[in-house]
Structure formats: C-alpha cells, structure tokens
Amino acid sequence: GEDVEQSLFLSVREGDSSVINCTYTDSSSTYLYWYKQEPGAGLQLLTYIFSNMDMKQDQRLTVLLNKKDKHLSLRIADTQTGDSAIYFCAERNYNQGGKLIFGQGTELSVKP
Amino acid sequence: GAVVSQHPSWVICKSGTSVKIECRSLDFQATTMFWYRQFPKQSLMLMATSNEGSKATYEQGVEKDKFLINHASLTLSTLTVTSAHPEDSSFYICSARTTLLGSYNEQFFGPGTRLTVL
Numbered sequence: 001g002e003d004v005e006q007s008l009f010l011s012v013r014e015g016d017s018s019v020i021n022c023t024y025t026d027s028s029s030t031y032l033y034w035y036k037q038e039p040g041a042g043l044q045l046l047t048y049i050f051s052n053m054d055m056k057q058d059q060r061l062t063v064l065l066n067k068k069d070k071h072l073s074l075r076i077a078d079t080q081t082g083d084s085a086i087y088f089c090a091e092r093n094y095n096q097g098g099k100l101i102f103g104q105g106t107e108l109s110v111k112p
Numbered sequence: 113g114a115v116v117s118q119h120p121s122w123v124i125c126k127s128g129t130s131v132k133i134e135c136r137s138l139d140f141q142a143t144t145m146f147w148y149r150q151f152p153k154q155s156l157m158l159m160a161t162s163n164e165g166s167k168a169t170y171e172q173g174v175e176k177d178k179f180l181i182n183h184a185s186l187t188l189s190t191l192t193v194t195s196a197h198p199e200d201s202s203f204y205i206c207s208a209r210t211t212l213l214g215s216y217n218e219q220f221f222g223p224g225t226r227l228t229v230l
Contacts, residue, residue, distance in 0.1 A: 035221075042118075042205050043156075043221040088155065100146075100207075100219065102155045 004091055006103035013111055018076040020106045022089035025070060029091040032065065034074045037086045037105070046074070046087075076108075084110045114140045116208045118222035125196055126230055132192045133225045135206030141186035142208035146219070147179070150203040162189050196229045203227075 035043040062075040086105040115138040148156040162168040162183035180192040
C-alpha cells in the first residue's frame, strides 16, 4: 500500500515543543521527508531521514524513525509563531518509481 | 539550494479557455519534472511525471487530453489546462528532479500557481 497518514491539527504555545506524527505502510520506503508549506506557497524541505537511521537532529528539528512500527515523528523545539504552517511527511519508494507519497498534512498553530 | 520557479503565480480565467503554467529549474538541469494538484486543506496529488524529450506519464484518473504536459528542455516544463472549468480551480505545484541520482533530495518544489476558473 501507499498510505501515509498524519493527524490534521496541532496547537501549541510559543516556546513549547511540537511533535508531529506520521505513519506509513510501505516497509520498503528508502527516504522519508518532512516538508513545510506556508499559506499560498510551495513546499520547503525541512529535513529527511534515511530508512536505516533511527534519529536525526538538525538545530531545532529532531526526526525519529521507528521502522518496526512504521512511525515517523518531527519534533520542533522552542516553537515560534513563524513555525505556524502545514507540515507534510512523505516517503520515497524506489520500488514505486521513486514517487513521493505525501501525508495529508498537519496544520500547526502556534499561539503567543 | 536549487530553485524552481513557476509562472504565473496566480491566474483567473473564464470557463472554456486554456491556461498554460510554466515550471523552470533556474540553476540546475532537471531530467524529470512532476506536476501536483492541491485542493484547499488537502495533500498534494501527483498528476503526472514528465521526462525531458518524452511523453508524460499520467497518474490514474488524470485526463491527459485535459492536462497537456510538455517538457521540451532540461529546464522547462509546461502544464496546459485545456478548456478549463470551475472544477479545475486548484493550486498547481511543480517539482523538478536533478540528474544527481540517489541524492537525498533530488526533488525541488516550485512556489505553486493558483488557478481560478470563473
């Protein structure tokens, strides 16, 4: 299957940590990505993780991958109002011709 | 990083007219470009994949005669929505992939084009 699922909304206070979760079904996925989309704009790659890694940290962003459970999460530390956006997780499966399969997107709202 | 541009950023047209959207990779050569459609509050749906110099591969359910894709050069792909109708109103996003295979992020996204059909 090619399902990637995310919760639709997350609301946090400025300064708190945000955790956005994603589940996927295809165990042969190679790379998994997190993209950010601001209103009316295209997608900006935030970070990615290769399927043989468990964790990746990049400044305020931490990606955790549980390959057994097919669960991916994105943690944003010290969340700011500028982090308010829609976050998409995506998997790339080269067995499917390298297509990116996107989740539905999680709308993150950061309140001052 | 690699930059992908789209033109126009938004367009309003009358029902029955055709609209062309351009997608350009500005600082790299893209052998493959992708066209996505996004409805409000929804995810990106891949419409088609185009390789330079060959016919586009359309996803199931996407009418190839309705959405004409041309990828004539390594830096330009166009999507033409023919005989547009209000249900074609959407946000269209292109993406370009570099020739550097195996790269972690060989796919870069354009800023999108908002099409409104009256």
